[in-house]
Amino acid sequence: MKFGRLVKNKEFQLVxxxxxxxxxxHMVLYVLPRPNANSETRVGFTVGKKVxxxxxxxxxxxxxxxxxxxxxxxxxxxxxLVIVARPRALEAEFNVLQEEMMYLCKKAKLVVREAxxxx
RNA sequence: UGCGUAGGCUAGGUGACCGCGAGCAUAGUGCCGUAAGGCCGUGUUCGAGGAAAGUCCGGGCUCCACAGGGCAGGGUGCUGGCUAACGGCCAGUGGGGGCAACCCUAAGGACAGUGCCACAGAAAUGAAAACCGCCGCCUAUAGGCGGUAAGGAUGCAACGGUGAGGUAAGAGCUCACCAGCGGUCAGGUGACUGACCGGCUAGGUAAACCCCACCUGGAGCAAGACCUAGUAGGAGAAGGAUGACGCUGCCCGCCGACUUCUCGGGUAGGUCGCAGGAGAUGCUGGGUAACCAGUAUCCUAGAUAGAUGGUCACCCACGACAGAACCCGGCUUACAGGCCUACGCACAAA
Numbered sequence: 001m002k003f004g005r006l007v008k009n010k011e012f013q014l015v016x017x018x019x020x021x022x023x024x025x026h027m028v029l030y031v032l033p034r035p036n037a038n039s040e041t042r043v044g045f046t047v048g049k050k051v052x053x054x055x056x057x058x059x060x061x062x063x064x065x066x067x068x069x070x071x072x073x074x075x076x077x078x079x080x081l082v083i084v085a086r087p088r089a090l091e092a093e094f095n096v097l098q099e100e101m102m103y104l105c106k107k108a109k110l111v112v113r114e115a116x117x118x119x
Numbered sequence: 120u121g122c123g124u125a126g127g128c129u130a131g132g133u134g135a136c137c138g139c140g141a142g143c144a145u146a147g148u149g150c151c152g153u154a155a156g157g158c159c160g161u162g163u164u165c166g167a168g169g170a171a172a173g174u175c176c177g178g179g180c181u182c183c184a185c186a187g188g189g190c191a192g193g194g195u196g197c198u199g200g201c202u203a204a205c206g207g208c209c210a211g212u213g214g215g216g217g218c219a220a221c222c223c224u225a226a227g228g229a230c231a232g233u234g235c236c237a238c239a240g241a242a243a244u245g246a247a248a249a250c251c252g253c254c255g256c257c258u259a260u261a262g263g264c265g266g267u268a269a270g271g272a273u274g275c276a277a278c279g280g281u282g283a284g285g286u287a288a289g290a291g292c293u294c295a296c297c298a299g300c301g302g303u304c305a306g307g308u309g310a311c312u313g314a315c316c317g318g319c320u321a322g323g324u325a326a327a328c329c330c331c332a333c334c335u336g337g338a339g340c341a342a343g344a345c346c347u348a349g350u351a352g353g354a355g356a357a358g359g360a361u362g363a364c365g366c367u368g369c370c371c372g373c374c375g376a377c378u379u380c381u382c383g384g385g386u387a388g389g390u391c392g393c394a395g396g397a398g399a400u401g402c403u404g405g406g407u408a409a410c411c412a413g414u415a416u417c418c419u420a421g422a423u424a425g426a427u428g429g430u431c432a433c434c435c436a437c438g439a440c441a442g443a444a445c446c447c448g449g450c451u452u453a454c455a456g457g458c459c460u461a462c463g464c465a466c467a468a469a
Contacts (some may be wrong), residue, residue, distance in 0.1 A: 007348060012424075053172095054442050062139090062428045069138065070429085094429070 012044055013080045022104045026089035027064070028096055029104040030082040041075055041110075043068055047085040060085045068096050070103065078114045 019032035035040075045064055047057040064083055091096060105111050 045426080055440095059428085061424095066138075066429050106228065 011042075011080065012046070012082060015044070015080050019038070019080070019082065020108070022108050024100045024104050026086055026092050026100055027104070028084040028086065029101075029108060030084070031108045031110065032080045034078045035081055040079055041077055041079045041081065043083065045082040045083050045085070050087045051085055051090055052087075056090055057085075060089050063094060063097060067094075067101050071101060074111050075105065076110050079110065081110075098117070109114075 015030045015032045019030035022029040022031065045061050047061045047064075049057075051057050051060055064085060068083070083101070102111075
């Protein structure tokens, strides 16, 4: 992944513990500000075994990554994010997941730029 | 044509745009990091499966002594072959099923020993045993004594089976055939098969203990090796060259200086292992086959929060089970549809 991502297990644990959760139908967004507000925003994806086998989990994570890639240019700097997929996300349409992630990010006040036409 | 049997192949395709991982080439002396080391642009090549799965076997590899001996434990179990090895595969043998193609089969030993065979039944292994029946005799109509394992009854199973002779009634008592046991001869590497002869014969269970033959040391890639930074280079107690700890469950043997507990501190990061191999495909030769040998060509995932996705168009049978994690050989399990080959049976035609 070219965009910033969380790698260490400790970083994940920190975001779960200290971060602010925003709960949606298909996913949960955890948000934790980084010490340096100008550093790159990093993201991690968690898809638990409740979602399904490895094929199903891979599918959900790839779709979430694709949506985040599309959303990334509008996200503010200086945050650590963790997106946890809920079992319902497996059955959801792509654009439903897309709208929900957008909604959660807006709710968390992460979106700094509105979508331009033709984007 | 229908029904069926065996084996094999495939696992939606094509195109466009955006996106991801790795290898190679190449720029700065660039960026991140204390450092080891890593990152960035462009081009190019490659990028999940037949089961990648379950983790059930076998091996490679690594460490534990140089991987040793014995016991215990575990595994395998018709024969021959293949293989690095196997509990796998191939070819056979015996037994069972199917009209057949074909399928199934843990299939060594019950005169080494022990156990078990419930209930029922007279009797469940002891060269025994008479409940009903059958036959003879006696008392006289109910029994007694004796003979009898052919019939009935019980049971998963009753001491060979069927037929004939024989007899008071019966019985391998006698005979024929069959089954079983022992022997001889013949064939086969062997499991075993065939022929003949013998005396006519005392169950089952070894996925019960057991016996026999063969195999088997332990832990596992979070194995293990190296590097960088850095805390501490502690305190107390116990054991130890009269051999600790460890190999290993025990004994022998080996090794040779630390080990265990409590308190305090630390518990970060990077590189390698990590993909050129019992490798794939084609051809030739040997073999019934599994497989082996030779030769030519090819290089085909390598992550470490974990790379294959999104959108669109067209086509069709509208797409199942499912995602590599050290690597191979198997087994087992899951699975939509499609295709190919060989064979059997029934029917029709010739």
